[in-house]
Amino acid sequence: MLQAIRVPVKELQRCSGIVAEDVVSNDKALLLPRGSNLALLDDRAINILKGKLISEGVEYINIYLHNNSDASLITSIQDENDYQSVPPYRQIDKSLAEMALYQINDIYNRIAKGEALSELYEPLLNTARVLTQEILESEAITLSLYKVKERDEYTFVHSLNVSLLSGFLAGKLLKGDSVTEKIVIGGLLHDVGKTRIPLEILNKPCPLTAEEFAVMKGHPLLGFGILREARITDETILNVTLFHHERMDGKGYPKGLTGKDIPVEARIVAVADVFDAVTTNRVYRSGVSLYNAISLIIKDTGKHFDPKVSRELVSALGLYPPGTIVELSDGNIAVVIACNEGDLFRPTVKLMGSWAEVTSGNGRDGKVVNLRNTPNLYIKKAVGNFSK
CATH class of the missing domain: 1.10.3210.10 (Hypothetical protein af1432)
Incomplete structure (x- = not known):
């Protein structure tokens, strides 16, 4: 399994991988975006990047390493405490x-x-x-x-x-x-x-x-x-x-x-x-x-x-995927925000108001309701997709 490693900027030329999180300066300017693939940079570009990061006071960045040479590099210098594991992130970046x-x-x-x-x-x-x-x-x-x-x-x-x-x-x-x-x-x-x-x-x-x-x-x-x-x-x-x-x-x-x-x-x-x-x-x-x-x-x-x-x-x-707009049994309109494992018919929804309110542009940013916990309220029909 891949693991994000805290890599010294001075060692960047010895590594190839994906940047695991945004690198920012002290004044919060973005220097290197999360997801950047260092394998796409040649030696000259790496040296320019190192100079920029060092000039901004950045000493370490977190990188997902993915080849054997990187693995041996980690092993060879772990004792120096230069590389430290960082927790993986959970959402698709x-x-x-x-x-x-x-x-x-x-x-x-x-x-x-x-x-x-x-x-x-x-x-x-x-x-x-x-x-x-x-x-x-x-x-x-x-x-x-x-x-x-x-x-x-x-x-x-x-x-x-x-x-x-x-x-x-x-x-x-x-x-x-x-x-x-x-x-x-x-x-x-x-x-x-x-x-x-x-x-x-x-x-x-x-x-x-x-x-x-x-x-x-x-x-x-x-x-x-x-x-x-x-x-x-x-x-x-x-x-x-x-x-x-x-x-x-x-x-x-x-x-x-x-x-x-x-x-x-x-x-x-x-x-x-x-x-x-x-x-x-x-x-x-x-x-x-x-x-x-x-x-x-x-x-x-x-x-x-x-x-x-x-x-x-x-x-x-679920039968009503997240993003589905539904009409509930009480006449209100809601958007599905999560399905409930083991109950495909009763997802968690966010209330948007009555049909008249929604169609007139006056829908409410309402409360979240887990339909599994409300036996008297259920989905009557799907009416569309939510789009930001």
């Missing part, structure tokens, strides 16, 4: 997620221009390792999912969301850091084959024709080829890319596999892939509500989705 998003964007764009993935893979792998630990230690992964702002962002943002949710489900189902890490990486790269799909199809602002969809369906095989060209041989990562569009009933692609013939990692990513896709607004359609997305997953369980994976998703999110 925004700057780390944004770094992953930047790297996916960069990788996909550069592959589309003909560059080899092998030149770009290692920095993404380093980020994925830390992202995995964030996922495994988080209890609110879905609250960290990003939303698409621009049409051209879809593939990149979707890949990050699928990675986050797949890693969360894998952590619950498979109970292993190593396999979860591979599924996180697979989620980041699962749509890499789309870099070789013509842009007029990939970014078409309306539904695809049958001929165009046939081209789009080639992206898992294209992605598998890109990974093999990059000499990526890990079977879990390859299976995610190749088989994430297979269905339990054999009606998926590219191989038409059924049931347990579909690798479990691909079955996990399939659920995350569809859940994020259907809740995202596209140019030619609006995303469905979180409640309706859960309903869709439940409806297609056994046909499209593995029941164990679907059950874990529903268990994690």
Whole structure:
């Protein structure tokens, strides 16, 4: 398991890793943001950074280290008390997620221009390792999912969301850091084959024709080829890319596999892939509500989705996922803020007022109510999604 280490600034050139928390000056100016990947800096940049930090009086920074040379470095100087463990943080860090998003964007764009993935893979792998630990230690992964702002962002943002949710489900189902890490990486790269799909199809602002969809369906095989060209041989990562569009009933692609013939990692990513896709607004359609997305997953369980994976998703999110706006039995409107384990129908909600108050813009910032503790109050129906 990765651990944040307190590293002397003077030793930065001997380390590579992810900055675990913001580094600020005495006057609170941000010097180095949390989530910065030191592996991306060359020696000159590291020396400039060291000079800046030292001039501001910064002697130590906390870094997530992730390779063998760093591990031996820790062992060799721990006796000097230069390196001290610091507690891991619990929520998905925004700057780390944004770094992953930047790297996916960069990788996909550069592959589309003909560059080899092998030149770009290692920095993404380093980020994925830390992202995995964030996922495994988080209890609110879905609250960290990003939303698409621009049409051209879809593939990149979707890949990050699928990675986050797949890693969360894998952590619950498979109970292993190593396999979860591979599924996180697979989620980041699962749509890499789309870099070789013509842009007029990939970014078409309306539904695809049958001929165009046939081209789009080639992206898992294209992605598998890109990974093999990059000499990526890990079977879990390859299976995610190749088989994430297979269905339990054999009606998926590219191989038409059924049931347990579909690798479990691909079955996990399939659920995350569809859940994020259907809740995202596209140019030619609006995303469905979180409640309706859960309903869709439940409806297609056994046909499209593995029941164990679907059950874990529903268990994690509840039938009314956080962010769902609901109408209560007393007529008030509320937003779901947390699901209750073991009671999928009775989440914790925050009251917003009556329907008339909410629709007129006069909704209240009301009290939090755990419906599990209020047997006479229940959800009547879901009415939408909360959006800041």
